[in-house]
Amino acid sequence: MSKVQDPVLREGTESPQALKRRQARQLFALSAGHALEWYDWAMFGLLSVYLGQAFFPAESVVAATLNSLAVFAVGFVVRPIGGVFLGLVADRLGRRPVMVGAVGITAAASLVIGITPTHETLGIWAGVIVLLCRILQGFSTGIEGSLGAAYGVELVPERPGYVAGFMATFNNLGNMLAPLTALVTTMLIGPEGMAEWGWRVPFILGGLLGFIVLWLRRTLPETLPPVTDGSTAPASGKSAEVWRGVRKYWLSVLAVVFIVGAVQAYNYTWLSGLPSMATGTYNEDPTGVFAVSTTLGGILTVGALVLSRFLDKWNLSRAFVVGRILAIPTIFLVLLYTGDGVGQLAAVMLGGSLVLLLNLTIFSTVANLMIPQQFRGTAVGLGYGIGVALFGGTASYLFVYLRSIDLGALFPVYVATLCAISLVLYLVAKRRNGVFAGK
Structure with missing residues (x-):
């Protein structure tokens, strides 16, 4: 049997340098999808003021922005459903097909948002189309973050x-590319052009990049253990057995909910809440x-x-x-x-960047290592999806809303409490x- 056909033999005969190069290529194909996911979600929050006026017009810019952020949050609400359904498929049939399908849906939905006519042309149906796209993206990306990290530690369990x-480098690269794309577009066509049609460019670009990621992921290996007859097909455990494992580790799943939810509440405050309010x-x-958001993305990318x-x-x-302890005072x-210029905004966003960097880099891997491999996709998908939906997806809306009714001081107390709960549950x-371990 050739080395290509037998992955075990191939790994056993590779030099350490060749093994590391192969693992890096595989992680790159996997992480490129993460970059697309974070690009897409950061872009929607970052451009919410334009999306609100285009698809969800209201009596004021603030109200239109809140309408758009509400749709932003809806995408998060369906993430637990996608995480559980696709996580169960991944635990039964394999990681690779789920990861390929998820990035394809995300890319297609981003492209549709970019080309959909506005409310002025389609009326209420324009908003409905965007809402449906966010639901599809929420369903598919419900598994991207959680299973992607699981897949990564299974590909390279020793590191x-x-x-x-x-993987955090590429996550943050997506976060950086979102404001960078918006910045370049705004500089080229001006604020008026950005409001009129320029906001479409980042979404169309994201959709096209997604199909490149599909091509990269086609060669990813399967990491789910083979069945006992010696074939290389992934193990197909019964759903009932997977759910028994999830129930057995319910405390770890609950910890995952808050580990993920707390850092995502912090994260989306920095990525979309502060810029949207500004x-x-x-x-x-x-x-x-x-420009400030792009600088933040650069710090997070290089730092990771x-x-x-x-x-x-x-x-x-x-x-x-x-x-997690440092995040409590930093929030x-x-x-x-207080709206006294971009310099003040930069001081706040960049001042919290290093604490955000450490938390964003390790939270997903820490969460996955709390669950055994055989039901990791389902358990972490469930905990990850609930955490992001309850706390991450609503953070930007809650942050802007509380500020609008002069109760902004409550928001950091809320996030700090989430961080404290996550720390206790983890321990x-x-x-x-x-x-x-990874496997």
Whole structure:
């Protein structure tokens, strides 16, 4: 049997350098889809002021922005459904087909949003189309973040810190490309052109890039263990057995909900809440706001790449605990932004960037290592989806809304409480159930 046909023999005869190169190629194909997901979701929140006026017009810019952010949140609501359904498929039939299908749906929906006529042309149906696209994206990306991290630690089980940093680099690259695309478009056509039609460019670009990611993922190997007859087909465990495992580790699943939810509430406050409030509430120059967001994305991207070189030399659990503790006081930086210019916005967003970097880099890998491999897709998909839907998807809306009714001081208290709960649940679940290697 040739080396290509027998993956076990291939791994056994590869040099360490060749093995690392192959693993890097596989992680790149996997992480490129993560970059697309984060690009797409960051873009929708970042351009919510334009989307609101185009598809969900209201009596004021702030109201239209809130309408758009509400649709942004709806995409998160369906993520647990997608996470559970597709996670169960991944645990029974394999990781690869699910990851290929999910990125295809995300790309197609992004392209449709970019070419859909506005409310002025289609009336209410324009908003309905965008809403349906967000629902489809929520369903498909409900598994992208959780299963992608699981897939990564299964591809490279001996280096979870490297996987966390490598994949976070591309996650953050997506976050950086979103405001960068908006910044370049705004600089080329001006704020008026951006409001009129330029906001479509990033969505069309995201859709086209998605089909390139599909091509890259076609060669990913399957990591689910083979069936007992010796074939290389993935194990097809019964659904009941998977759910028994999920129930057995219910405390770990609950911990995943808050581990994910707390950091995503922090994350989307920085990625879309602050920029949306700057442009929609305080009428800041959009070019300057996009420049600040792009700088933040650059810090997160480069920082995650640097962390990928060092995380395996540290205790990943200890790094998570330190990062989560630091997030509690740092979230209160949002109170310092009062609409007094882009410089003040930059000080707040960049001031919290390093704490955001550490938390974003490791949270998904930490969550996946709390669940055994045989039902990791379902369990983490469930916990991840609920956490993002309850706390991440609503963060931007809640942040802008509380500020609009002069209760903005409550928001950082809310996020800090989520961080504290996540820390307690993680430590309790880790002590009771332990943690698991990539395989």
